[in-house]
Amino acid sequence: MSLALYRIDDRLIHGQVVVGWGQPLDVSFIVLVDDEVSSSDWEQDLYRMGVPPQIEVIFASVEQAAAQLPTWEADARVGILLVGDIDTAVALAGCAPQVKRFNVGGVHHRTGRTERLRFVYLTDDEAAKLRQLAANGVDVTAQDVPTARAVPVGEFT
Amino acid sequence: MSELRGVIVSHAAVAQALVTAVTAITGIEGVLTPISNEGCGTEALGERLRQAVGAGPAVLFVDLPGGSCFTSSARYAKQGGAEIAVVTGVNLAMLLDFVFNRDITPAEAARRAVDAGGKAIRVTSS
Numbered sequence: 683m684s685l686a687l688y689r690i691d692d693r694l695i696h697g698q699v700v701v702g703w704g705q706p707l708d709v710s711f712i713v714l715v716d717d718e719v720s721s722s723d724w725e726q727d728l729y730r731m732g733v734p735p736q737i738e739v740i741f742a743s744v745e746q747a748a749a750q751l752p753t754w755e756a757d758a759r760v761g762i763l764l765v766g767d768i769d770t771a772v773a774l775a776g777c778a779p780q781v782k783r784f785n786v787g788g789v790h791h792r793t794g795r796t797e798r799l800r801f802v803y804l805t806d807d808e809a810a811k812l813r814q815l816a817a818n819g820v821d822v823t824a825q826d827v828p829t830a831r832a833v834p835v836g837e838f839t
Numbered sequence: 840m841s842e843l844r845g846v847i848v849s850h851a852a853v854a855q856a857l858v859t860a861v862t863a864i865t866g867i868e869g870v871l872t873p874i875s876n877e878g879c880g881t882e883a884l885g886e887r888l889r890q891a892v893g894a895g896p897a898v899l900f901v902d903l904p905g906g907s908c909f910t911s912s913a914r915y916a917k918q919g920g921a922e923i924a925v926v927t928g929v930n931l932a933m934l935l936d937f938v939f940n941r942d943i944t945p946a947e948a949a950r951r952a953v954d955a956g957g958k959a960i961r962v963t964s965s
Contacts, residue, residue: 692880696906697850728913732905790880800878 684755685713687762690771691787694719694764695729695739698787702827703762704737710759711738715747715774716766744770748778755780768808775820783821785832786812798838801826809839843941843948845871846891847929848884848912849902852877860931867938876908884911895921896945898937898952900929924949932959 686707691699694714703709712733719725720743733739742750747763754761765771768789775781788801795803802824804812816822816835823832847854854873862868872891876884888899888911899912904927916923924945926933933956940951 693907694910696910697903700905724917728910729905732903732909788880790878790883792880792882 684757685751685761685763687785688771688781688783689762689764689785689787690766690768690789691764692766692789694766695732697732698827699762699764700733700737706828707760707762709737709762711740711754711757711761713740713742713747713750713754713761713763715742715744715763715770717743717770720746744773744777747774751778751780768804768811772811772815775815775818781820783823784815786822786824786838787826799824799833802838804839812839843943843945844892844895844897845900845934845937846874846888846897847871847900847934848874848876848888848908849929850876850906850908853902857929857931857934861934861938864931864935865938870938870941871934876911879907881907881911881914884908885915888912888915892921892923895923897921897923898945898948899923899925900934900937900952901925901927902929903927926952926956928956930956930959932956 687703695712714729720741726741730739765774771784786802789803791803794805798804812822812835822835824838825832847857852875854875858871858873861871874887874891884907899916901909901912903909909927912925916925922945926949933952936955937948937952
């Protein structure tokens with residue numbers, strides 16, 4: 683079935699991902715792409731604690747993820763791929779042509795960001811990067827939970 | 840020993856509701872601080888924790904054993920500097936026990952909370 687969701691979420695693995703998306707998609711594995719987490723055993727243990735034992739959690743750097751994407755896409759199980767920020771999404775899409783879509787699921791307030799949606803705050807630079815990602819052929823939408831409307835990138839950037 | 844405080848970290852308004860319930864039952868105020876992850880990224884939740892915990896010592900009562908409330912709390916406990924313990928699966932029973940038993944270390948209070956909270960979970964057959 684492959685990766686059913688490519689998601690940008692600064693909370694990475696949390697309830698909305700594991701339960702909100704994980705249950706309806708019947709997810710069997712989660713790929714967390716983050717250079718920092720992929721090199722920290724302690725952080726990995728922390729994120730694993732939020733996931734039921736039947737769901738496999740895979741940690742990867744951007745480089746490792748780009749190399750492994752064909753394998754994950756060919757997996758018979760359903761998976762979710764997570765990145766924590768827009769730069770990581772852009773970096774992954776730049777070196778992995780298999781990336782055809784990104785769901786902006788949660789980018790929260792920080793200095794310099796303005797509210798675009800209740801769960802999406804972006805700097806102008808981040809908004810421009812998402813528009814460029816879309817211009818490069820990646821389907822970019824914002825949607826926090828499966829029951830919400832997928833908001834096209836043009837409506838929030 | 841500085842006075843031990845409790846910080847409840849939850850999704851939505853669960854933490855605030857638990858504090859309200861503890862006060863309604865015991866009349867004790869100012870011991871528990873509620874924090875919600877509503878609208879928070881990791882950074883903002885860490886800041887809320889820093890403000891709530893202060894110089895510590897404290898016990899962080901978290902709603903779920905995973906997710907943003909838990910990861911932020913565990914990370915804060917490791918990096919925050921104050922003497923902090925983290926307990927997951929917060930319920931009213933453990934908080935009621937906590938507010939009356941705070942002359943102990945955070946680690947001891949955390950163990951008490953697991954015991955008191957766990958004993959409150961029962962199946963009652965008709």
